Amino acid sequence: MTEGRAPRGTPAAAGIDLSVDLAPNNPHELRLSNPVIAASGCFGYGQEYAGVIDVQRLGAFVSKGVTPLPRRGNAMPRIAEGPAGMLNAIGLQNPGIRGFVKKYPRVWANWRVPALVNISAESVEDYAMMAAVLDEEPGIAGIEINVSCPNVAQGGYCFGWDAEMSAEVTRAVRAATTLPVIVKLSPGAVDIVGVALAVEEAGADAVSLINTLVGMAIDVKRRRPVLANVTGGLSGPAIKPVALRMVYQVAAAVRVPVVGMGGIMGLDDALEFFLAGASAIQVGTAIFAQPGMVIRLIDGLEAWMAKEGVASLAEIVGAAQPQEKSQVVGAEDADLALGAVAAG
């Protein structure tokens, strides 16, 4: 780690740079004041949490997924819990792109926090159509493409599982807008690194990962699946090791910024993602449980950097990648080693 460049002590120590640009190759850039982003589907349209936390302090937030047409969403029940995790099958309930643009961009135009819009569709043309609509709107800092949707033209095979299909969506969106474009990768991909490289080549300004893992829960008493939709997306601490592995692999391969997410519950988790190669992180499910955590995370990160003498986040992004080899068992894991048992 670098040596004490920044003064120690106060969290607001001068010289600590938390900012990050998630679209360095885009003339619009996507400059965030800090790398903590509220994830899509977990933050509504931003307004829902406006009375609960100081939304404007976030690095950015990603709005709930919007689709070409309004969607009622799935039948109830829509959520279930697993060990340290949550399953959701909300079904993309949203007012559709036309209803959406009438309501939210004008509100966000007056906000300091950048608003990113998550888009989902079942055809390449619909993705492009939504990007073109959003391109005309004020108050939108960028687009996050949710490729974890069935491609109707390919018999419902998920766009995000296939490199070429993901690239095709990315190209179409890139052609329809000059806004920064982030592609949110699916952990269901056969080769997530291949998908990441393909969307980078197709013009993505950044990639974010991971979306939820498909799972299910069964009610033993009723002998039926808990979710009306049978399967749902698993999120929360239960998926963190998988997410971290994928971020680590993708960050090693791509040149564009990587936004890491999956089970981040606090500063230690966030630091793992930065060290794996994420330039920014998204917090999702944890917000449902503890909304104030995202703000504490920003403050905690700044305090940690001051204490560790890290002046800029870039100094630690990817530090755990192979060139920074370290064979020492860290303090957090020390009690997993036999020596700790003998010592204790």
Next chain:
Amino acid sequence: MIDPEAGRAERADQVPAGDGGSVVRAREFVGGIVAVEPAMGDSLLLTMSAPEQMVRQLRAGRFFEVLCRDDASYDPLLRRPFSVFRSDPTASTLTFLVRPYGRGSAWLAERPVGTRLDVLGPLGNTYEIPPRARNLLLVAGGVGAAPLVMLADEAVRRGLSVTFAMGAAGAAGLLEPSLLPSEVEYVVATEDGSKGHRGYVTEVLADYVRWADQIFACGPEPMYRSLRAAIQPLRVGGKPPVQISIERAMACGVGACLACVVETRHGTQASCVDGPVYDLDEVIW
């Protein structure tokens, strides 16, 4: 084209109150458990400290989401919602009725006095007593009694006549009469006949429905369906109106996740912000 969000209340912090003002906004806070008393069979009454201003402005029907796990644990991950059973502005406390039937509520039921709880709230809307109403019928099923006890306290303070009808599987599942204001008429039904009417609470309501200006109910959803069937022949032109509180599995409590939606005549609504209290006739079952 449908608008799944038509009719939604705009903000969690702009819940309208019956007196024309607005009620206190939700926030995260930590309060300590100050008392735990047994109540209703395996349930208990848990009293915790809360910000004084918040307690003073609290009204019946609103709820809180309690984080039901140890600091070092992520399990269970999500908060658990609890309606307020009683609030005490003098002591600056809230009381919840906790029935240990799931992982979260079981954890909460085992916490000793002094435990610090991480709480989000107050959330949701409120029961509204119409300005001209004099006679109120409250219908409770099981732990659904909680917000109606607070409502009974409010109504008695306003000098209104209250009949509190409660149903349970057996006598042990009924609220102790001493937990209700003494002015309240308490009518009970048990499925096993161990106390009061043998059968469902919805079978003893006929006389009271004719008497009541307003009905309030809280219980499991099947109870609402049988309540509607039982009182329908007795109502004239939708009167007396019925306010019910709907409990759906929820995650965020602020209208963001859309897990707890309810189909209503005004569209699909998030019951954590647009509810939990609805007019019985507005809900599409």
